[in-house]
Amino acid sequence: MQADQPVRAGRAKRLPRAVRERQILDAAVDVFSRLGFHAASMDEISDVAGISKPMLYAYLGSKEELFATCIRREATRLMEAIADGVEVDRAADVQLWTGLRAFFDFVGENRASWQVLHRQASSQGGPFAAELNDMRGRAIGLVAALLENASERARGQEAQSLAAALVGAGESLADWWLDNPEEPAAVVAARLMNLVWLGFGDLVEGAVWHPPARR
Amino acid sequence: MQADQPVRAGRAKRLPRAVRERQILDAAVDVFSRLGFHAASMDEISDVAGISKPMLYAYLGSKEELFATCIRREATRLMEAIADGVEVDRAADVQLWTGLRAFFDFVGENRASWQVLHRQASSQGGPFAAELNDMRGRAIGLVAALLENASERARGQEAQSLAAALVGAGESLADWWLDNPEEPAAVVAARLMNLVWLGFGDLVEGAVWHPPARR
DNA sequence: GAGTAGTCTTACTGGCCAGTAGGTACTGGA
DNA sequence: TCCAGTACCTACTGGCCAGTAAGACTACTC
Numbered sequence: 479m480q481a482d483q484p485v486r487a488g489r490a491k492r493l494p495r496a497v498r499e500r501q502i503l504d505a506a507v508d509v510f511s512r513l514g515f516h517a518a519s520m521d522e523i524s525d526v527a528g529i530s531k532p533m534l535y536a537y538l539g540s541k542e543e544l545f546a547t548c549i550r551r552e553a554t555r556l557m558e559a560i561a562d563g564v565e566v567d568r569a570a571d572v573q574l575w576t577g578l579r580a581f582f583d584f585v586g587e588n589r590a591s592w593q594v595l596h597r598q599a600s601s602q603g604g605p606f607a608a609e610l611n612d613m614r615g616r617a618i619g620l621v622a623a624l625l626e627n628a629s630e631r632a633r634g635q636e637a638q639s640l641a642a643a644l645v646g647a648g649e650s651l652a653d654w655w656l657d658n659p660e661e662p663a664a665v666v667a668a669r670l671m672n673l674v675w676l677g678f679g680d681l682v683e684g685a686v687w688h689p690p691a692r693r
Numbered sequence: 694m695q696a697d698q699p700v701r702a703g704r705a706k707r708l709p710r711a712v713r714e715r716q717i718l719d720a721a722v723d724v725f726s727r728l729g730f731h732a733a734s735m736d737e738i739s740d741v742a743g744i745s746k747p748m749l750y751a752y753l754g755s756k757e758e759l760f761a762t763c764i765r766r767e768a769t770r771l772m773e774a775i776a777d778g779v780e781v782d783r784a785a786d787v788q789l790w791t792g793l794r795a796f797f798d799f800v801g802e803n804r805a806s807w808q809v810l811h812r813q814a815s816s817q818g819g820p821f822a823a824e825l826n827d828m829r830g831r832a833i834g835l836v837a838a839l840l841e842n843a844s845e846r847a848r849g850q851e852a853q854s855l856a857a858a859l860v861g862a863g864e865s866l867a868d869w870w871l872d873n874p875e876e877p878a879a880v881v882a883a884r885l886m887n888l889v890w891l892g893f894g895d896l897v898e899g900a901v902w903h904p905p906a907r908r
Numbered sequence: 909g910a911g912t913a914g915t916c917t918t919a920c921t922g923g924c925c926a927g928t929a930g931g932t933a934c935t936g937g938a
Numbered sequence: 939t940c941c942a943g944t945a946c947c948t949a950c951t952g953g954c955c956a957g958t959a960a961g962a963c964t965a966c967t968c
Binding site for chain 4: 704707734736746747756
Binding site: 488489490493495498 | 944945946947948
């Protein structure tokens with residue numbers, strides 16, 4: 479019987495360190511996104527990356543360091559994608575819209591990254607969640623600033639919590655979209671835009687919804 | 694040196710099975726919420742519950758079964774709390790409002806439950822996420838039905854995705870609230886209600902937000 | 909006070925996996 | 939052609955933890 483699995487045939491080709499590191503990080507994001515931090519093993523990651531375990535440790539350090547590096551890299555990519563997408567110097571609604579578009583485009587094109595960021599990182603306690611919360615906080619702050627600019631009524635806590643809700647709606651809708659991927663990113667983004675903007679638009683005009691007396 | 698830790702002093706008091714099972718589930722929810730599924734050990738859970746490990750296995754089965762049982766119990770509690778809270782036979786906005794109130798009240802009073810449901814369960818692949826998605830799906834379906842009733846324009850995919858966004862906004866805002874707990878549940882709930890209802894209210898009246906031509 | 913059913917324990921096994929020791933091959937310069 | 943440096947490897951160790959074997963204690967019944 480011949481070898482039917484093309485498992486790492488012996489020694490891997492020599493490559494400069496920078497290239498290998500990128501390969502390893504790609505593999506790590508893939509594995510972490512599929513299995514989660516704990517269930518992912520360094521053996522599997524090195525396997526997917528096409529190298530041996532000691533290389534992993536030599537280049538990226540411990541499992542925790544590796545994971546943190548993944549998070550930082552993917553978070554940075556996401557935030558940069560959004561920053562590049564937002565058209566500043568335009569009306570608030572356009573800024574929000576372009577930001578949403580950039581966000582959904584990124585998620586559509588980088589599902590694994592999104593999995594690692596949204597699911598895995600936040601569910602591990604400790605420094606990871608902190609790292610992630612930091613990025614999330616920056617996103618919320620960005621949206622909050624936008625809201626504060628657009629309306630006098632949204633200030634401080636008010637703006638922060640509305641922004642948190644909005645960012646959460648985006649995250650959740652992105653998840654839903656991954657399970658129902660038949661629609662293009664633009665359609666999904668537009669739907670969220672309709673929901674939140676027209677809602678917030680009314681707030682801007684001073685409308686307030688009053689809870690009725692309890693029965 | 695005397696024993697300074699009141700660790701399980703020898704044999705635990707005999708208790709009927711139903712009571713023990715409840716204690717164990719309480720302990721399990723606590724530990725899972727703090728550490729996550731993988732990092733939580735059966736030793737720690739049995740310790741917190743005040744019994745020995747074999748009891749755990751005798752009563753609740755394997756670690757996975759125990760976790761699934763926790764999820765099912767907490768999901769059921771949450772859904773029942775919401776169902777009890779919603780005032781049916783009233784206008785759509787009142788139904789939504791009462792549902793939101795019930796949801797935020799539950800989260801405020803059962804933080805550990807919420808942690809297990811929202812963070813831990815969804816980040817473990819396999820049967821857990823399925824179980825959780827099931828409940829989540831029911832919540833989304835409920836909201837979607839409400840939206841469909843209220844408007845002709847929201848149908849099928851449209852309603853489903855809007856509902857997903859709304860539920861996600863609620864989840865996210867609940868998380869934010871846990872980190873900023875100075876405000877009462879009602880205030881936070883009202884804020885979300887303003888955001889989403891007035892937004893959706895415009896959709897009902899036929900308003901549509903058009904994305905501008907890209908630059 | 910002997911039987912029995914259910915509660916509870918100590919003390920172990922076996923597997924998985926993070927991390928390492930101690931090498932071998934390749935490449936490029938002197 | 940030798941050397942230095944870097945890329946890369948196989949093969950192991952040690953700890954943690956899910957799950958279990960084997961039995962001990964209690965309470966209730968007749």
